[in-house]
Amino acid sequence: MSSLPIVPIAPPASTVPLPPQDATDRSPRFPSARHARRVLCLLPLLLIGVWAADNWRVLHDGARQLTTADPGWLAIGGAFTLLCWISAAFARQGAIPERLPPGLLLASQFAAGAANNVLPAGLGAHAVTLRFLTGRGIPLARATASLALYSLVKPVAKLLVILVLLATFPTSLGATDLLPDGGTLLPIGVGVAAAVAAVTLLLTLVRPLRRPLLDGLRTALTDARRLHTRPARVLALWGGAAGFSLCQAAVLASVGASLGLPIAWPDVLFAYLAASAAVGAVPAPAGIGPVDAALVFTLAALGAPLSLAAATVVGFRVLTVWLPLLPGALVLSVLVRNKVL
Template identity: 45%
Template structure:
């Protein structure tokens, strides 16, 4: 479940403290249902657009798949090890987001299952639902569980942005910012300011208690140095390991870009793709990353190989085992 959904669910839970806890899943289902309707429509539109683009550039995709088949197996193995590390990093960050000690093996299995569920539902709803059920099974109240998901999502966003800034400062000139005319900047700033004036007041009145509860969760986590270290260490490791997967696959297919530039382009592309609620970024991330690589000077076929290899290691190979683990966890009442 994405951070906004968790925050909205937590707000409902905080705003109605007198209701019994068993009513929380009903309210949560209503929140998820409202968001899933328009997200599914947008997800379908993005996927259709991605299929159209892929059909127009099918020759590059086919050539890229053939190039991936003869890629350096050593670098692909490095990418596979980094992909395995992403689930451990996710488990570490989730442990850091709560003060309660979670069962380590089940926590790791839940993250593996959540990654598979994340590619079946739009905008992280699958992963959020799995993690929410896992935390509640571990004894956390529903509101605290939703708050923990929001804390983890917020830390992940901060870690990704921080890595982008550090790479940009360390390697100036790698990321080209498009030129924006002063008139367009003023117009955009005015539109954002107007929207903030019209929406901020009502939203703040509705979200004030949820934000207060979320800040309390953040303070509680940071009171314990071990939990804070786990939260931020896992969040930074998760983003860095995904960068490592892309860089390893890029080296395997001999992508003619420096590793630090490849990592920076991946972070920028994944951040942009997060605005489109496709399952696991399918279609949106692929198109954004391929465009970023080719715009930076990589051949289209090689860029397609890098994207296909990244998806192979992080989505397609772990998908069926992840769904199997999800089924086992559900049968053992761990979710």
């Protein structure tokens, strides 16, 4: 009798031994990432607390000065502060070809304002915006190019606003004596020429930096040309940049009006624009310090009592920096927690 072939029967699926799980599947990087994200959520609040503890005297004096101010004008100043973030969001959208979600973009700029008050030279705002753009799928090179375009347009737009003010109020502006003369412009020109020469020398001698920098410059020029062929982007970029400077100046004028500052609005607007343009490049968080000193000096030179000029600048900082500081830090933490940043 012939024997039948024996066919192996597979065991039930439940009894099939599973391959050993790769140890890398349970890599400690996942809990580490969660812990890092929690730290990033709390870091803005910690930095704000340290900053507030270091500047508690200024906070106290500013709050005391505002108790005597006209609440109606302070409310107008608060409205202009809100318009500052809206203007910044418009300018950021104008600096990138892709359409960004408006709500998240505005929230990111509100959070960027809090980060900008902690890190100098606008690094905080740029870091938040860069993370927001890359999180929307924009390549790093193009996101960096948009930051460079935004940083270039802001001072140029501020200069154009100053020129428009001088042309609109040629006789009423008493601040024309505050404009820099040839002796002041010469060191600025020398500094700009030295910076250009240093960058050129760096590109010539350090070859590893040459290609990424040139690629970034090429990307920036390409995006700038594309954006300036689209009227909506041009209006958002230049209008937002000019509107941001004007709204900041309007906050200062509103606080001055609430305290009875004896200076006309065009003069106060010009004082802010001139002072911030003159010392705004000093690497201080949100320009706090050098810009404040320049504002007090400028307002006093226009005829305001020194104590009232100082109170106006303190009130300006309360509305634009200190009051939005904690809410901005909370929004920043929420965006980090929800992986928007």
